[in-house]
């Protein structure tokens with residue numbers, strides 16, 4: 798039994814302690830920020846960037862969460878935010894990933910984060 802545990806630890810270290818040459822090609826563990834796509838909006842602590850955006854009608858706008866801080870290897874802290882529009886449409890409450898909404902009608906769509914209130918707000922104008 799004890800021998801089995803030691804073998805398991807040794808194997809885990811083979812894969813988890815980096816490869817030869819002093820670098821590791823393993824992907825980092827979870828808890829990573831998502832770069833916004835071109836034309837997208839970054840969700841940070843506690844702001845939307847850019848806060849105001851104008852797009853042609855029919856455009857899908859993507860919000861990308863960048864609310865994690867700390868070392869991805871020793872553990873990150875990710876803060877949850879959401880995108881809640883005044884018309885009732887909203888994303889889930891999430892601390893990673895993306896959310897998209899397609900604006901099919903012209904108008905201005907104000908939104909905010911329900912957790913952080915109007916201090917964390919933005920708007921999308923479709924025309």
Ligand SMILES: [Cu+2]
Nearest residue numbers: 878910912913
């Ligand atoms: Cu928030």
